Amino acid sequence: MAPDAELKVVAAGGKLTSVVIKAKDGTQISGALSPAADVWTSSPQTLPFGQTFTAQAFAVDREGVSTSASTTFKVRNADLVSANISPGENAVVGVGMPIVVRFSRAPSDQAAVQSALSVSSTPAVEGAWGWVSDSEVHWRPKNYWPAGTDVTVRASLGDLSIGNDQTGSTSVSRSFRIGKATVLKVGIDTHQMTVTSGGSVVRTIPITTGKERFTTRSGIKVIMSKERSRIMDSVTVDIPSGSSEAYRLKVEYAMRLTNSGEFIHAAPWSVGAQGRRNVSHGCTGMSMSNASWIYDFAKVGDPVEYTGSLKPMTLTNGYGDWNLSWKSWGKRSAAV
Known part of the structure; x- marks a missing residue:
C-alpha cells in the first residue's frame, strides 16, 4: 500500500461504532465516521514506509447485534536513494578535481538532496554544487583548489525524506587532500x-x-x-x-x-x-x-x-x- 493512500472501512447493513488502526510501535491512523456512521475514512496523512498496521472495526447490525473484524496490511517500502562519493577516502588528487556524487537513482527532489550535501575544507574554499545529470552532482571550486587543501564532503541522506516515495539510504562522508599544483x-x-x-x-x-x-x-x-x-x-x-x-x-x-x-x-x-x-x-x-x-x-x-x-x-x-x-x-x- 502507498504511504499516502486513503483508507476506508465500510459497514454493510449496519453502523460502525469504532475503528482502530495502529502499528506495533503505537503509531495510529486517525480518521472520522460519516454522518450515517456506515463509513470510516482516514485523515490525510503520510504513513511510515515499511510499517505493518492492524485494523480493527467494531459495528452493530440493524438488530443491534455487535460484531467486529480485523485485518493487517503493510505500507510498501520506500525507494532508497544512496550516494557514492569520489574522490575516495584519503585520496590525494589534483587541483582540478571536482567532488562527484553519484546517486543510485535520480532523486525526485534535487533541492532536498542537495541541501543534505556539505563540503568543508582547510583552508576554506569558495565553490558550488552543479547538477550534470539527473543522478549526478558535482561540487567545483570557483578557481582551482589551493595545493595542500584538506577536504571533507558529507552526504547526510540517512532517513532523508526526498519525496515521490523516495527516502535516503545511509549517510556517507569522504575526506581527501589536494596535492601539488x-x-x-x-x-x-x-x-x-x-x-x-x-x-x-x-x-x-x-x-x-x-x-x-x-x-x-x-x-x-x-x-x-x-x-x-x-x-x-x-x-x-x-x-x-x-x-x-x-x-x-x-x-x-x-x-x-x-x-x-x-x-x-x-x-x-x-x-x-x-x-x-x-x-x-x-x-x-x-x-x-x-x-x-x-x-x-x-x-x-x-x-x-x-x-x-x-x-x-x-x-x-x-x-x-x-x-x-x-x-x-x-x-x-x-x-x-
Whole structure:
C-alpha cells in the first residue's frame, strides 16, 4: 500500500461504532465516521514506509447485534536513494578535481538532496554544487583548489525524506587532500605539452594529437584515471572493424581525459611526428620516456588545458566542469 493512500472501512447493513488502526510501535491512523456512521475514512496523512498496521472495526447490525473484524496490511517500502562519493577516502588528487556524487537513482527532489550535501575544507574554499545529470552532482571550486587543501564532503541522506516515495539510504562522508599544483597545457596547433608545478615550468614535451577527422577537443579536461597499460580498440570509438583507420593495440602509461576516449599515453610509433604534426585518432601521444615521466609526475585530478582546435570540450564528456563560467556553473545548482 502507498504511504499516502486513503483508507476506508465500510459497514454493510449496519453502523460502525469504532475503528482502530495502529502499528506495533503505537503509531495510529486517525480518521472520522460519516454522518450515517456506515463509513470510516482516514485523515490525510503520510504513513511510515515499511510499517505493518492492524485494523480493527467494531459495528452493530440493524438488530443491534455487535460484531467486529480485523485485518493487517503493510505500507510498501520506500525507494532508497544512496550516494557514492569520489574522490575516495584519503585520496590525494589534483587541483582540478571536482567532488562527484553519484546517486543510485535520480532523486525526485534535487533541492532536498542537495541541501543534505556539505563540503568543508582547510583552508576554506569558495565553490558550488552543479547538477550534470539527473543522478549526478558535482561540487567545483570557483578557481582551482589551493595545493595542500584538506577536504571533507558529507552526504547526510540517512532517513532523508526526498519525496515521490523516495527516502535516503545511509549517510556517507569522504575526506581527501589536494596535492601539488600540477597543470598540463597542451597546444594542439603547436604540438607541445608544457608541464607546470606550482606555477613553474618543469618540462616541455613534444606531442601529437588528433589528425583531420579525429580532432582533439580544446578546453579544460581533468585526468580521470591512470592505467599502466590498456588495450585500445577502435570499435569503442565508432571506428568500424576493417576500416583503414581501425586499430587494436596495447598502449603504455595511459591517463584518461574524456568518456569518449581521449587519453594521454605513450605512442612510440609516432615519435617522428611528435612536435611536428598531428597524426593520432584524438589521443595525446608522446615518446615512451616522456610518457613514463608524466605518468609518474601527474595524478588523477590534474587539469589539462587544451588550446588550438575548434572542437570544444563538453560538460559531461568526462570532468568538463571547468569549461563553464562561474556564473553558468552556479545556474546548475538545484538551490537556484
